[in-house]
Amino acid sequence: MKPISRWIGGNSVRLLENGEAYFPAVFDAIRAALHEVIVETFILFEDKVGNELHAVLLDAARRGVRIDVLVDGFGSSELTPPFIEALTQAGVRLSVFDPAKPVLGVRFNVLRRMHRKIVVVDAERAFVGGINFSFDHLRAFGPEGKQDYAVEIHGPIVPHIHGFVRAIADQSAAREPAPSVAAVQPAPTNEAAGDAEMIFVTRDNHRHRNDIERHYRAAIRTARQRVVLANAYFFPGYLLLRQLRRAARRGVYVALILQGEPDMPIAKSAASLLYGYLQGAGVHIFEYCERPLHGKVAVVDDAWSTVGSSNLDPLSLTLNLEANLVIRDASFTRQLDARLQYLIDNHCKVIAPEAPSPFWAFWRPLRGFLLFHLLSGYSRWFGWLPRRVPKVHRLGPQAGPNVASDEGAPDGAS
The missing domain is CATH 3.30.870.10 (Endonuclease Chain A)
Incomplete structure (x- = not known):
């Protein structure tokens, strides 16, 4: 068994319950971004919430902030060409994890999904949780609005989270020229922001199962x-x-x-x-x-x-x-x-x-x-399921060939 990662102290953490707390905090952080925004989400819908995220990302990209977005090809399969093109033409690097076209109206790419929900802004502020960018995380959605949680974090743990998502974003951009925007900045060594000790833990199908x-x-x-x-x-x-x-x-x-x-x-x-x-x-x-x-x-x-x-x-x-x-x-x-x-x-x-x-x-x-x-025995049985390597696909006019899966994330990221 691999040893459990070490604790990192000096962090502050804020509980964000449901979309009512989460979405304003994330959108305000993106509006205040100076250099870089990285978003990973399982679901991004073109609804009230998705459209607001779309707007704040466009605004940030137009003022020179480097933007990377990774969505899942199963959870975010309904994004329309105009929605995508507006982002990519503004310079947003938009990638899709393992997309697949429906067969007779049925999507079969249900296994081995990119299910993370992470946002990192300027390598100084991070959001981690279970909340997708969709209207059904708000009470206004009605009886089917979901109950869920996320956290906002500041402190020395953030560069570790940033390093993880930055490595994934760079994999999807490996075939592209380096961006010319001033957003490319080294990750800071964050000073202590509180008393919380934390470990950022991931699960993949390679080293961190x-x-x-x-x-x-x-x-x-x-x-x-x-x-x-x-x-x-x-x-x-x-x-x-x-x-x-x-x-x-x-x-x-x-x-x-x-x-x-x-x-x-x-x-x-x-x-x-x-x-x-x-x-x-x-x-x-x-x-x-x-x-x-x-x-x-x-x-x-x-x-x-x-x-x-x-x-x-x-x-x-x-x-x-x-x-x-x-x-x-x-x-x-x-x-x-x-x-x-x-x-x-x-x-x-x-x-x-x-x-x-x-x-x-x-x-x-x-x-x-x-x-x-x-x-x-089910963990072994599920391990026998098809082992094809999912790919991350870049979208937009500069999109290059398919790139490696993010299943083998850097060891230090977890």
């Missing part, structure tokens, strides 16, 4: 008082489930906040298969019912937390490209924990353990046996 899951397991294994996980798509492997059960059995309060009003019903059905297995060890399960839960966050005890793009399901843990920030900061952890407790107290349904019955007495151990063998 299970880094995010290892951080979860390590935190749960050492928990002494409290573990709260809020996750949209929950069907982790056996090792993580075992740590949750062990924590509950040694007296730790372990709570899961899962989807009660799912945007994908199959995700709720899959998670529900685990309820009895976890509740039998004392894990508390809550379903968030106000609107679809899209968050991927957790708190452990009074000083450990994580916010990012990684769900706890087979796609995120074994196939997709993901990024999480792991944070050690008592103040931030208390704040995030309080927000999660607010969901439990006001918008969640308590899932009671199933009442015992003669049939259940037979079925429960059998289901536990089947789940054990399913969950202990």
Whole structure:
């Protein structure tokens, strides 16, 4: 097992809950950019939110800021030529991770997606989380508006995040002339901005296949008082489930906040298969019912937390490209924990353990046996799926040939 990356101290972190907090913070940061903006997002839609991002990027590019945008070819497959051309003609370097044309109206490029959501401005300010650039992350969208989280970060961790996204952006521009704008500046060595210690953790299909899951397991294994996980798509492997059960059995309060009003019903059905297995060890399960839960966050005890793009399901843990920030900061952890407790107290349904019955007495151990063998092996099974190397495609008049995938990101980036 590879060693867990070192902690970097001296950072400040601000919780951004839902699009109402996230979008204004990101757009204001881009408006204030002096040199460089890098955006990675799974989804970019041409709606109210996507069009505002489009406008602030165009404005920044026209005043000489270097702009790199990477979107996913599955999540952002509906961008129109006028939307794209306006960006590229203004000098925005727009790339698409593994695009594919639909076959008979069906998109088959669903596996091994670029699922990260990261924004870095001037190598001094970064945003990491689970929020896409789409209107459905706002309450104004209606009952289907998503509940989600991100963070804004300043401090010495930011150059590490910047180095990661800069390397990916440079891969997609490897065949192009160097830009002439004054935006190309060396990353600063950021001074201390706060007291938070952080690790920027990524998952890819090359050298960092299970880094995010290892951080979860390590935190749960050492928990002494409290573990709260809020996750949209929950069907982790056996090792993580075992740590949750062990924590509950040694007296730790372990709570899961899962989807009660799912945007994908199959995700709720899959998670529900685990309820009895976890509740039998004392894990508390809550379903968030106000609107679809899209968050991927957790708190452990009074000083450990994580916010990012990684769900706890087979796609995120074994196939997709993901990024999480792991944070050690008592103040931030208390704040995030309080927000999660607010969901439990006001918008969640308590899932009671199933009442015992003669049939259940037979079925429960059998289901536990089947789940054990399913969950202990799915990471290997998913690894057998097609191993073609996804490509990053540049868009626009200067776009060159396909370039290498970002699956093999630099080792120091995680």
